[in-house]
Amino acid sequence: MSGVEEAVAEAHRREWAYVLAATVRVTRDIDAAEEAVQDAYVQALSTWESSGVPDRPGAWLTTVARRRALNTMRRGLTLTEKLPLLLVPEETEMTVPAEPIPDDRLRLIFTCCHPALGQEAQVALTLRLVCGVATPDIAQAFLVPDATMAARLTRAKKKIAAARIPYAVPDAAALPERLDAVLTVIHLLYATGHTAPSGSSLVRDDLTTRAMDLARMLLLLLPADREVTGLLALLLAHHARRTTRTDATGRLLRLEEQDRSLWDRAMIAESDRLVVAALSAGPPGRFSLQAAIAALHAEAATYEATDWSQILTLYDALLRVWPSPVVALNRAVAVSMVTGPAAALAEVERLEEKGRLAGYRYLPATKADLLSRLGRHAEAAEAYRAALALSDNAAEQDFLVERLRSAQPTS
Amino acid sequence: MAQYAVLIFEHETPGGPSPELLEAHGRLPERIADQGGRVLAGLALEPSGTATAIRGDLITDGPFIETKEAMAGVFVLEARDLDHALALAALTPIANGGVEVRPLTGFGVM
Numbered sequence: 001m002s003g004v005e006e007a008v009a010e011a012h013r014r015e016w017a018y019v020l021a022a023t024v025r026v027t028r029d030i031d032a033a034e035e036a037v038q039d040a041y042v043q044a045l046s047t048w049e050s051s052g053v054p055d056r057p058g059a060w061l062t063t064v065a066r067r068r069a070l071n072t073m074r075r076g077l078t079l080t081e082k083l084p085l086l087l088v089p090e091e092t093e094m095t096v097p098a099e100p101i102p103d104d105r106l107r108l109i110f111t112c113c114h115p116a117l118g119q120e121a122q123v124a125l126t127l128r129l130v131c132g133v134a135t136p137d138i139a140q141a142f143l144v145p146d147a148t149m150a151a152r153l154t155r156a157k158k159k160i161a162a163a164r165i166p167y168a169v170p171d172a173a174a175l176p177e178r179l180d181a182v183l184t185v186i187h188l189l190y191a192t193g194h195t196a197p198s199g200s201s202l203v204r205d206d207l208t209t210r211a212m213d214l215a216r217m218l219l220l221l222l223p224a225d226r227e228v229t230g231l232l233a234l235l236l237a238h239h240a241r242r243t244t245r246t247d248a249t250g251r252l253l254r255l256e257e258q259d260r261s262l263w264d265r266a267m268i269a270e271s272d273r274l275v276v277a278a279l280s281a282g283p284p285g286r287f288s289l290q291a292a293i294a295a296l297h298a299e300a301a302t303y304e305a306t307d308w309s310q311i312l313t314l315y316d317a318l319l320r321v322w323p324s325p326v327v328a329l330n331r332a333v334a335v336s337m338v339t340g341p342a343a344a345l346a347e348v349e350r351l352e353e354k355g356r357l358a359g360y361r362y363l364p365a366t367k368a369d370l371l372s373r374l375g376r377h378a379e380a381a382e383a384y385r386a387a388l389a390l391s392d393n394a395a396e397q398d399f400l401v402e403r404l405r406s407a408q409p410t411s
Numbered sequence: 412m413a414q415y416a417v418l419i420f421e422h423e424t425p426g427g428p429s430p431e432l433l434e435a436h437g438r439l440p441e442r443i444a445d446q447g448g449r450v451l452a453g454l455a456l457e458p459s460g461t462a463t464a465i466r467g468d469l470i471t472d473g474p475f476i477e478t479k480e481a482m483a484g485v486f487v488l489e490a491r492d493l494d495h496a497l498a499l500a501a502l503t504p505i506a507n508g509g510v511e512v513r514p515l516t517g518f519g520v521m
Contacts, residue, residue, distance in 0.1 A: 116493055163514045164413045166492040174494070 007053045008044050015058035016132030017217065021104035023065045024167060027073065028086040030129065030157050036069035037061070086160065086167045105130070106169045106221050113182040114165045121156035122185050128153055131210045141192065141207050179222075183231045183287055186214045190235050194242070195393070208242070211235060226278045230288030233274035237294035240267035252399035256303035268298045286322040289314055308337035325356045329366060341373040361390035365400065372407045380407040412489045414451065414515040415496045420480040422507035423458050428483075435504035443488060448499040453486035480508040487515065 001009065019040065023033040040061045054060040112125040124142075127133040133141075139149035159165070170178040193207025215232040222228050244258040275295045278288035293314045300306035315331035328351055336344030348367045357363045368383035384404040391397050421428070440450040459481035462474040474481060490496035493512075500512045 114493075116497070162516075163512075164492045164496075166494055168492075168494075170494070 002049075004045065004048045004053065007048060007057065008041060011044065011057040011061060012041060012132055013213070015061060017105045017108060017130045018058045018103065019061045019065055020129060020132070021108035022062045023069055024086065024108065025104050026066050027069045028167070030086065030160065032069055032072060033065070034129070036065045036072065039068050040065035086164075103221070104167075105217065107167050109182055109218070110169055110178060111160060111165055111167050113178070113185050114160070115178070115181055116163060116165055117156055117159060119185070119188070121152055121159075122181070123188060124149060124152050125156050126185050126214070127189070127210065130214065133206075133210065137206070176227075179225065179227065180285075182218070183227060186211050186218070186231060187234070187287070189214070190238070194238060208235075208239065212239060226281050227285040227287045229274050229278040230285060230291045233271045233278060233291035234287055234294055236267050236271035236274070237291060237298045240264040240271065240298055246395060250395055250398075251402075252395050255297065260301070263298060268295070271295050271298065284317070284321075286318060289318040289321065293318070306337070308334055312338050325351055325354065326360070326362075329357065329360075329363060332370075333366060336370055336373070341370045345370040345374065359390060361387050361396075363387075364390070365403075368403065368407065372403075377407050412449075412491060413496070414487060414489050415493075415500070416513045416515055417486050417488060417500045417503060418482060418511040418513065419484045419486075419503060419505070420478070420508045420510065421483040421505065422479065423460075423481050423483075424506075427458065428506065432504055432506050439486075439502060439504065442502050443499050446499060446502075447491070448495065449489040451487040451489055453484065455484040456482060483508070 016037070020033055020037045023037055024030055027033040027036065043064055044057070044061060048054070109126070109130055112129055113122045117125065124138055127138045127141075128135060135150050135153060136146045138153075139146045142149065144152075169175075189207050190211035193205065193209075193211065212232075212235055215228070215235050219225075219228050219232050241258065241263050244253065244260075244262050246252055271291065272295050275288070275291050278284060279292060284292070293311055296307050296311050296314070312331070312334040315327065315334050319327050319331060329348065332344045332347040332351070335347060345367065348363065348370060351357055352363060352367070364383045364386035368380045368387060371377075371380035371383060381404055384400055384407055388397060388400045388404065391400060436455075440453075443450050459474040462472075464471045464473060464475045466475075488496065488499055490499055493514075496512055500510050503510050
């Protein structure tokens, strides 16, 4: 890659959301803005080659994209569209403005993650519009055909226009709930990249990087928000440990088997600072509490030396703000470390009876682990087999097969 | 302003809607106006048992689509955007059901 190509690629990764968000404001049409922004990046390749990379690439790209969009609109190409224009609550500048260009990235994010859109659509739109990821790459990340992803994006953009989802940051009353939807999408992106629920052992690094970038951007835009702080802390605590989740052959390693000396200490320290900030500012939300738990794991010198009773206290608090059976299941693991596997098994069996986690592979896997710790190997083997039947990830299946083998009495 | 249809779906009861519910419906346009919206039209439907469906040449007794919650009525409201429309539609008095908010076509004028 030449210097200019690198500069353009860097500007694509860092500035796409800023440029698109500012352009949507003048076009009030997402497709027209997308096209103008694409064109601006193409133009940057040639112009920056001859006249050098500008000091503020984002501002340069925005000015070019807006001018292109306005020219297109003047030629009447966009206004013949049947769909209504996007609703921008404030006065719309119809000329290319002098600096500074207002930062509309929050509007863009909240529009992409509007609850009137399905979560799959929210995730796809966020990757396409906020991160600038090409449609085929999004399709690949979510293991669907290109045409399916393209149709999903088109349908979502059509709904934004037709139903008039506002291009706006929600008011203070609606903000916490709407922000939670945004944080959920970012967390889901990270989790998808991190655990790759199906397919081969390939960890979808690009998704985790994108999610980290998004979390950082959101914290930059909403620096005082505790849950945004908590989300970034949570992702950092996971990311710091990502290289030790599997061994050289791609085999999944349990937390107690991982080489803690390889964890990224700088990332863990940053996560810890953010956790402290998130927890000290008021009653913590679900992302801050999850971050606090992840940070305690990341900071422990060994699995046994982990502050399990503190983790259990945090799980109790998490369960209060987020009464989810998945949280209850994770809490059971902490119970097993504080009180012992028998008490934890009783809790897991209670969850099993309620039936809300039917089909969730980590329930039989957790149960199997507790049973084998109690020496009930035949029942453990049965539970491992149940978990295996529910998993569609190759690395995870290998892991379960191995656990199953060690649970069965040697013959 | 944009226009939306609010489709009301209710679990039908033998006695029909209660007087309180009907009275609450009567106050709805005013409550919507208080929050900056406007009700342009409203229709209340007789129970779905009175409906007759036509598919091609075939005439059948009952609504076109059988659902647990039957369509009980519809009104058209004017709102700034979807968030406003959803806030207004949420004011609809509902006994046991919910509403669907649908943008109307042909009103895309800013």
